[in-house]
Amino acid sequence: MSSERPLRVAVYADNWYRPTADGVYADRSLVLFIAGVAAAAEHTILLGQLDPALPRAHYRVPDHLEFVGLPSYPSMLSPRAPVAMLRSLRRFWRLLPEVDVVWLLGPHPLCLAFAALAALRRKRVTLGVRQDFPTYVRTRHPGKRLVHLAGDLLEGSYRLLARRAPTVVVGPELASNFARARRLLPISVSLVRDSDIADPVEAGNRVWNGERTVLSVGRLETEKNPLLLADVLARLDGVDWRFLICGEGPLEGELRGRLRELGVEDRAELLGYLPIHGGLMDRYRGANAFLHISWTEGMPQVLLEAFAAGTPVVATAVGGVPEAAGDAALLIPPGDPDAAAEALGRIASDPELRRRLVTRGIERVRGRTLEAESARVARFLADPDGSVPAG
Numbered sequence: 001m002s003s004e005r006p007l008r009v010a011v012y013a014d015n016w017y018r019p020t021a022d023g024v025y026a027d028r029s030l031v032l033f034i035a036g037v038a039a040a041a042e043h044t045i046l047l048g049q050l051d052p053a054l055p056r057a058h059y060r061v062p063d064h065l066e067f068v069g070l071p072s073y074p075s076m077l078s079p080r081a082p083v084a085m086l087r088s089l090r091r092f093w094r095l096l097p098e099v100d101v102v103w104l105l106g107p108h109p110l111c112l113a114f115a116a117l118a119a120l121r122r123k124r125v126t127l128g129v130r131q132d133f134p135t136y137v138r139t140r141h142p143g144k145r146l147v148h149l150a151g152d153l154l155e156g157s158y159r160l161l162a163r164r165a166p167t168v169v170v171g172p173e174l175a176s177n178f179a180r181a182r183r184l185l186p187i188s189v190s191l192v193r194d195s196d197i198a199d200p201v202e203a204g205n206r207v208w209n210g211e212r213t214v215l216s217v218g219r220l221e222t223e224k225n226p227l228l229l230a231d232v233l234a235r236l237d238g239v240d241w242r243f244l245i246c247g248e249g250p251l252e253g254e255l256r257g258r259l260r261e262l263g264v265e266d267r268a269e270l271l272g273y274l275p276i277h278g279g280l281m282d283r284y285r286g287a288n289a290f291l292h293i294s295w296t297e298g299m300p301q302v303l304l305e306a307f308a309a310g311t312p313v314v315a316t317a318v319g320g321v322p323e324a325a326g327d328a329a330l331l332i333p334p335g336d337p338d339a340a341a342e343a344l345g346r347i348a349s350d351p352e353l354r355r356r357l358v359t360r361g362i363e364r365v366r367g368r369t370l371e372a373e374s375a376r377v378a379r380f381l382a383d384p385d386g387s388v389p390a391g
Helices: 030-038 081-098 109-120 133-140 145-162 172-177 200-204 228-235 252-261 276-286 301-309 321-328 337-349 351-365 370-382
Strands: 008-020 023-026 043-050 065-070 101-106 124-129 167-170 184-187 212-217 241-246 268-272 289-292 313-316 330-332
Touching (some): 008 065, 008 081, 008 109, 030 370, 101 370, 109 124, 167 172, 184 370, 212 337, 228 241, 228 252, 228 337, 241 276, 276 301, 289 301, 301 321, 301 351, 321 351, 337 351
Parallel strands (some): 008 101, 101 124, 124 167, 167 184, 241 268, 313 330
Antiparallel strands (some): 008 023
16 A cells, blocks of 8 residues: 555445444445455444344454444335434544545545535545446336436436545446546455455366255345246256355245246245355355346445355346456346346256356456455545556
8 A cells, every 4th residue: 555654434325234243244345345444454434224123133243343234124215214324424433533545435425525525624535336236126116106216316416526536436337337437446345355266277176966956145135036946947958957046135035926826936045144154155066057136236245255266157238247247157038037047048958158157267267256355345435546556
């Protein structure tokens, strides 16, 4: 880093956290990437909504992060949101003297307000963008035109602010959306360690005789489109195909119902949450193929995990996936179970294709590990006008 003194950072993302006797836990794995960035700073303060009733909070906030809890509210559409946000502004204002730079991951109304307060305190502001927000809003709230308009306005405000603030974006599509930022750092949010990367020869020779296991990893929520898994499985010929589905979320009951409705519930197993280094990477290594079926994505970290494990990938061509995956995956249209089943069939029947996908995937993930990507962000936060090597 080129800064003259150690870096002090405040990080905000619109995430929820649950307090427990042994620490604070997040419901999103992003906190693990933030912790990687924070390892390069003198002191890092993480802000987020504190909710004692938060379900499915599996990711412990590491001890080297100072956590500041903000008032919780269900959503930006909740009547509780305005009062909670005002209280959040007061807390943010009080901690600003303790930091040099704030990293605001949005878009979110609080990010805009926090940026204004930081400017008043003459603190540097860096933005972060993780997903195509208008597409996310339309997926979450179909048919609600006023909500869509609000999402578009928030996105436009964030792009306008990015012209004055250095910006970190996830994936190539967001890099295009924010091309007019003052300075831009495209990254991948990766939890893959250098030590996780498989040997390409060993992975390419994975046995495909007998049962063929397809792994899916992701939250069981609308934008991830998990119900399509049942339709894909129903289109695969024979009883040798088996789906392993890792993830939790509100659509779990509907997914189980869809599997029963199509008569394939005995060929699918819902495994719930698995930590990446507590069993999940083993599932990647043991699977024959990985299937990604989201409606919208920036650059999904699950692709990097599958690439690192040497597992052939079939993925929907949405968001930043096509450019980020390139020729290391078979890309399909979103919402098309026939295309997904056909792609899996191609992988099963073509050993040379499998080996080619494995080799290209491993090549893609090198340089995009947790260590590499978090170090790039840390350098960018410390010296936003300097030179940051591409990943």
